[in-house]
Amino acid sequence: MNKEKLSRAMSYLDEDLIAQAHEEGVPEAHAARMRRIRLVTRVAGLAACLCLFVGLTFSAVLSRWSVDGTPNEDDVQVRTGAVQPSAFSLGPGTKSVGPYLTFSAVRPGVMTAEFTLQETVSPTVHLYVISPESGKSMPASDEWFDVVITDETGKTVTTTALTAGHYTITVDYTRLLAQGYTMDDYAEFSPLGICRMPENN
């Protein structure tokens, strides 16, 4: 075909055909519907990718935070979540390598441990964190984490005077994580001694 002649001939198309193609030619409803379909498809694809990513990440986090609950070798007489009366012989603020609590991760930034007291104590909690600046372990200010202790009925109790009984301690240090800190592998739950954090937290 003679391209130039064809090209010229196109200028002699009927004007209504030209006008329809450009002005009315856009089947807006159809185009809009197709655009919506493509948008939904893209969003669904992105959502699927996001779900996969979140799922994998969550799975990785869970596995990273999993605690097997095996008693430490220094803790042969103490099952996880329980504290022997001997632990109480440690005075407030005294550090020890054991026996100790082992915390379980509820989710990143929140962990729990159970323990049994056989006499009244007034414990204090110190978390040790790795400074993002120095990379060194340091005690975190208690304003950056929350400690809640509940008794067997689930009622929150004060830490100033814990009587004998079974308790659950929950430590929420989400704000510390948000500040860029990572948890050291232990906390001090005086007078109960050193409290092991979940591994690699």
Added chain:
Amino acid sequence: MEDSAIVELFLARDEAAIAHSEVKYHRYLEQIAYNILYNRQDAEECVNDTWIRAWGAIPPHRPTCLGAFLGKIVRNLALDRYKAEHTEKRGGGEFTLSLDELAEVLPDAEQELREEELGAAISAFLRTQKPLASKIFVCRYFYAESIADIGERFGFSESKIKSILFRVRNRLKEYLEKEGIEV
């Protein structure tokens, strides 16, 4: 302003017709010229020439679709400019010269008529096609829009547009052969 009112201004030899046309169609015409020339300045000059041509053509012509009428003018101006620039860039090569020589043998009016006849035949063919296919064809071969732009406009993928154009071209070729029109 409505097209019919602008046309009335043209017919009344009122220069406001050009001002109103410019407001309504400048961008549309510039895009047609730009699609052919790929040069904003050249496209702008074609649009400016379009007003002069339209002023000379109306009256006696009384367009029913003013936008399409102006679009045809600017398209022809752009094709002229494209051809001229293309010739210059090729340094007026032998092939171009021979074509020009051959063109001189044919009377302009006759050549014009043949292109007009061909345009009418294509119009008749397009009326036998589905409206969507017809519109896509015109967007591509009259407006010289890109495949991507047409796809966006009609909400189809580029491959679908290419496929539609391919089928319409084949049908056009068959139609022209059947009508005994040689191009």
